[in-house]
Amino acid sequence: MANGVAEWFGLKRSNFILDPKNDAEFYAPRTGVDIPKLIEGLQVNLVTERPPKRFFWGVYGGGKTHTLFHISKKLESLLEIYPVYVECPSVPKKSTFLHLYHDGIMMSMGQDFVVGLFKDLIKSIGVVSFDELLNKLKEILEDEELSRAVASLLGARPDKELTFWRYVSGVSVPSRDLAELNQTQSLADSIPSRLANIIIIIGRVIKKVMNKTLVLVIDELDRLKSIADEYGISTYEEAFRKLVDENQRNVAIIMGCSGVNMRELPEPFAGGEQSPVLNRLGIHNLIEISEISANDVDNFIKAILNYIVDKEQAREKINKLKGNINETLTIDLFPFTNEAIEALKGTLRGIMTPREITQRMSDAAGKAFLMKKPFITREIIGG
Incomplete structure (x- = not known):
């Protein structure tokens, strides 16, 4: 039935929901988010060997993740970069930075890539x-300790490569295995x-071996709100302050976090530019992705419909419907009538986010399909 909606209305898929990763090429223009300017600023940082550090924040469903994927x-x-998207994992109350390091950053880079990278360095x-x-x-x-561990990869067996990966990814390693890596302490x-x-060293190796800049895109940082332990919060502060330091020249750090306002952001970001981490970034590197304005x-x-509707099929369907339309049906809004769009906007009641708009558009298409209506009318939106 899912494919039926697409065929019925001449869509390229069965709904209007944007997938941040698969729809990364597409971006609907909106006031307040100047994509060309953002890209230019990131490029300037990268070509002058000052890997950018940015913090994107805004309301839930506002399109931050899609923005991050689009920019990446x-x-x-445009440039020689190696982007790694990291979704912050759910963390316990007593979480420390090790959770994000192991479960998020290192798992996103992956064993094959990291081990292969150091072997290529050798x-x-x-x-x-x-x-x-x-x-x-x-x-x-x-780094002398890491150098000894990496040197142990020379001609190493697969089991030793696994031991190295466990060590470098932040897993507790038994003393016997640590000795094989010439280490005395687990990371x-x-x-x-x-x-x-x-992480910074891995960025340096990527530059040397691949001639690319590592761009870490760390998203969903609002999950850090669950941390209720002062020590745990301090570990995130310590790590992020090092990563976003302007003298850190090996890794670009692009962060995404949901929050209605800066006071609601999780530690260590609460308070915006006054927070321990964002203070180092500077206000010009804090980018708000707000709700879509009423004017947008x-x-x-229209941009969503242009992206998802097959215009050739839409024209054919409109031509077949001539004389049987009581509302205004145009190619740029099909399968919605102009009146249906006005009614849909009325249902938003001030909730103007990409997620909310595309969900309501998809629901309307589903209802019209089940009713076997050839297009979406005002009545369907209000029914």
Whole structure:
């Protein structure tokens, strides 16, 4: 039945809901979100070797995630970047930065990529003695402990590669396995700034091996609201302050967080530019993705319909309906009548977010299909 809606109205799919990842190429213009200007600012930072740090925030359903994916897609087509989308995991009350590091950031990069990256680094150094390899790694990574662990990957068995991955991803590693990596302490027991530094080092290696800049897109940070432990909050503050520091030149950090206002943001972001982390970013790097203004709703709906409706089929259907239409039906709003769109806007009652608008459009299409109506009228919206 899902495919029936698409065929019935000449749509490219069965609903109008935007998928942030799969619809990343598309973006409906809206007042207050200047995509070309945002892209230009990010490009300027990247080409001057100052990886950008940005914080996108706004109401739930306002389109932050879609904006983040769209920007990443655009940047990837313009510059040599390696984007990694990280959805902040659900965290317990006593969460520390280790949860985001392991369950979010490292899991999003993945074992194959991270282990393969360090193995490629070893290859790039060439055939040298073990001591010389270790010295070269220390020079590149600027971290003696990690250098010893990476050096152990030389000619390593798959099981040792797994041990390395467990170590570098922040899993507690038994002392016997730590010894195989020439380590005395598990990263899981490290301070937050040390974990942040591992991320920065990975960014440095991506630059050297792939000639690309790592762009970490960390979304859904409002989930940190569940943390009720002061120590846990302090670990996030410590790690994020290191990651967003202007002198951190190896990783771009683009963050997304929902909140009606800056006071409702989770620690360590509450209070906006006065917070420990966002203060380092500066107010010009805090970007609000607000509700769609009333003046933008018509253009937003038209852009959605232009993106999802097959115009060729729409014309055919409109031509067949001539003489049987009591409301105004135009190609730019099909399968909705002009009157239906006005009625739909009335149901929003001030809730002007992409999520709310596209959900109501989809519900209306579903109702009209079940009623076997050839187009969506004002009556269907109000029924």
